[in-house]
Amino acid sequence: xxxxxxxxxxxxxxxxxxxxxxxxxxxxxxxxxxxxxxxxxxxxxxxxxxxxxxxxxxxxxxxxxxxxxxxxxxxxxxxxxxxxxxxxxxxxxxxxxxxxxxxxxxxxxxxxxxxxxxxxxxxxxxxxxxxxxxxxxxxxxxxxxxxxxxxxxxxxxxxxxxxxxxxxxxxxxxxxxxxxxxxxxxxxxxxxxxxxxxxxxxxxxxxxxxxxxxxxxxxxxxxxxxxxxxxxxxxxxxxxxxxxxxxxxxxxxxxxxxxxxxxxxxxxxxxxxxxxxxxxxxxxxxxxxxxxxxxxxxxxxxxxxxxxxxxxxxxxxxxxxxxxxxxxxxxxxxxxxxxxxxxxxxxxxxxxxxxxxxxxxxxxxxxxxxxxxxxxxxxxxxxxxxxxxxxxxxxxxxxxxxxxxxxxx
Ligand SMILES: [Zn+2]
Numbered sequence: 001x002x003x004x005x006x007x008x009x010x011x012x013x014x015x016x017x018x019x020x021x022x023x024x025x026x027x028x029x030x031x032x033x034x035x036x037x038x039x040x041x042x043x044x045x046x047x048x049x050x051x052x053x054x055x056x057x058x059x060x061x062x063x064x065x066x067x068x069x070x071x072x073x074x075x076x077x078x079x080x081x082x083x084x085x086x087x088x089x090x091x092x093x094x095x096x097x098x099x100x101x102x103x104x105x106x107x108x109x110x111x112x113x114x115x116x117x118x119x120x121x122x123x124x125x126x127x128x129x130x131x132x133x134x135x136x137x138x139x140x141x142x143x144x145x146x147x148x149x150x151x152x153x154x155x156x157x158x159x160x161x162x163x164x165x166x167x168x169x170x171x172x173x174x175x176x177x178x179x180x181x182x183x184x185x186x187x188x189x190x191x192x193x194x195x196x197x198x199x200x201x202x203x204x205x206x207x208x209x210x211x212x213x214x215x216x217x218x219x220x221x222x223x224x225x226x227x228x229x230x231x232x233x234x235x236x237x238x239x240x241x242x243x244x245x246x247x248x249x250x251x252x253x254x255x256x257x258x259x260x261x262x263x264x265x266x267x268x269x270x271x272x273x274x275x276x277x278x279x280x281x282x283x284x285x286x287x288x289x290x291x292x293x294x295x296x297x298x299x300x301x302x303x304x305x306x307x308x309x310x311x312x313x314x315x316x317x318x319x320x321x322x323x324x325x326x327x328x329x330x331x332x333x334x335x336x337x338x339x340x341x342x343x344x345x346x347x348x349x350x351x352x353x354x355x356x357x358x359x360x361x362x363x364x365x366x367x368x369x370x371x372x373x374x375x376x377x378x379x380x381x382x383x384x385x386x387x388x389x390x391x392x393x394x395x396x397x398x399x400x401x402x403x404x405x406x407x408x409x
Contacts, residue, residue, distance in 0.1 A: 003068035005038035009160070009184075012097065012199035014040040015090040021056070021078045031061060034072045040088060043070050046198035047121040048100050051093050056084030091230075093199070098229025099128050101158060101188075101201045102210040105148050106130065106226060108192020111174055113144065118174070119221065127213055127227040127235070136222040141215040148210040151191050155205035159187045208232065279330040287337035296344035298405040299334065300398050301351070328358070335362040335389065345371075347405055353397045356381075362389045378404050 002022075007014050019036035026032055034055060043063035044050040050063030059075040078084060100123065107118040110132055120131030136144075163171055165180040173185055174194035186196045188204060201207055208229035215224045227235050243254050252260035290297065331348050338346035339362040351357035361368060361375070367387040376382055376392065379401060383392015394401075 004036060004070040006070070007038050007040040008042045008199045011040075012160075012202065015088045015093070017086050018083055019055075019086055021080055021082045021084060024074075024078045024080055026077065027073075032058070032074045032077045034058075034074050034078055035069050036072065036084075036086070039070050039072070040086065041070065041072055042093070042199050046100070046196045047103075047123055048096055048198040049123065051088050053086070053088040053090075055086045056082065094201075095230050096123065097199055097201045098207050099123060099227070099231060100196075100198055101204070102148070102152075102207045102226065102228030103128055103130060104158075104186060104192050104194055104196070104200070105151050105188060105204060105207065106144065106210060106212075106224075107132075107174065107194065108188060109144050109147055109151070110136070112191070114140075116221070120223075127225045127231070130224050130226060131218055132222045132224070134221055135217060136215060136224075138215050141212050141222075141224060145210060145212045151188070152204050152207050152210060155203045156188050156191065157203050158200050159189070160200065161185055161187070211235070276329060280333055283330050283334050284337060287334065287341070290338060290341055292341045294343045296405045297338045297342045297346045298402065299338075299348045300357070300401060301349065328360070331358075331360055335360045338362070339364050339388075345405065347401075349398075349401055351393075356393055356395045357398075357401070358391070358393050359383070360389065360391045364388065375404075 007017060017038070017040050019038050021034060022037055023035040024032055036055070041051040041053065041055075041060060041063050042048065043065040045065065051060070052062075053060050055072060055074060056078045057076075058078060060072050061075060062073040064071045064073070103118075103121060107130065110116050110118070114132075114134055114136065116132040116134035116136070118130055119133050120129070122129045162182065162184055168180055168183055171185070172193065174192065183195050184197055185193060186200055187193045191204075206229075209232045210226065210228050211232045213225040213227060213235070215222060217223075243257060246257050246261075247254045250257060250260040250264065328350070331350055334348050335346050338348075342363075343365050345361050345363045345366065345368070347359060347361040349357040349359045359381075368385065368390045369387045372384050372390050372392075375390075376394070379394035379396035381392050381394025381396065383390055383394075385391055396404075
């Protein structure tokens with residue numbers, strides 16, 4: 001077994017190369033594992049995912065390093081000893097390098113300023129998450145972000161090297177490892193020196209913008225979400241699009257959408273208040289139209305809004321309305337108003353056959369607490385309360401509820 005020549009260490013910007021196929025084996029999952037004499041495909045490591053692209057026209061799906069060999073996982077086989085053209089998905093790789101190098105800049109600044117370590121790093125689809133070992137406020141983070149972007153502007157070279165065991169022993173760097181061999185150092189002079197196996201940009205200017213999206217407390221430290229370079233541009237555009245849509249919907253300037261939303265919420269609260277008052281009033285009007293009875297009174301899906309029509313016409317069937325009652329203040333109020341009008345039970349149900357009903361039942365003649373079990377059994381529900389009023393929920397359908405209350409006088 002021989003070590004694959006790692007071209008990505010000599011030149012992190014090599015996107016196309018030729019190589020010889022040393023081995024190609026079929027895997028049980030339908031993929032093929034290929035080993036080349038040299039490769040620019042970075043296998044996963046240091047938080048960075050494996051490069052994709054093509055080798056000899058075959059798709060590179062994944063990569064892994066094992067015993068010094070770089071394994072490429074391909075969609076189709078290649079012939080042994082063939083010399084093949086290889087091409088990285090460069091856009092993907094350069095974006096990953098922008099993000100990863102940006103992470104080093106920020107981690108270096110956090111370490112240099114506060115002494116906190118990067119204790120967790122994940123490169124996700126949307127952004128990177130970095131966990132620092134100490135607490136940082138949003139204001140401190142914004143200051144660090146500013147300095148990170150000044151580092152980008154200064155266009156500082158990103159140097160990578162493998163120090164000897166003796167050099168390594170006296171070298172101060174982040175995430176100091178127990179290893180003394182093959183430790184690769186990524187150094188951004190004056191900003192950061194850390195151990196890392198992944199390919200990086202050549203100068204900090206290549207990173208583009210370093211943008212912190214969020215910063216929150218996490219397990220005694222801080223978790224930040226960060227996005228760099230072209231990914232940051234995409235992120236900016238998506239946000240811009242979203243704010244523009246909101247501003248169009250609210251007919252407000254882009255910079256004033258939060259005030260427009262505040263205004264909208266205040267208006268909504270006022271409408272809710274007015275609606276509740278109107279519902280209570282209509283509930284009282286409705287109750288006035290109900291004739292006294294010796295038996296039960298049942299309302300299913302009563303809604304004050306629906307009853308506006310009923311109350312106006314007085315001739316409507318007020319015992320069953322199709323609108324859904326959302327306000328249980330009105331539901332309770334209706335029960336209270338109906339109780340003096342019947343000698344049986346005054347029941348108001350809200351909901352629908354598919355998702356079930358919430359009910360409130362009142363009575364001035366029978367002890368509902370002792371009746372609760374009978375009601376629960378008959379309507380497949382649960383509930384309880386006081387002798388004069390019970391509430392609960394049930395899964396019985398409207399027809400079954402009607403049947404129960406017409407026969408249970
Ligand atoms: Zn790294």
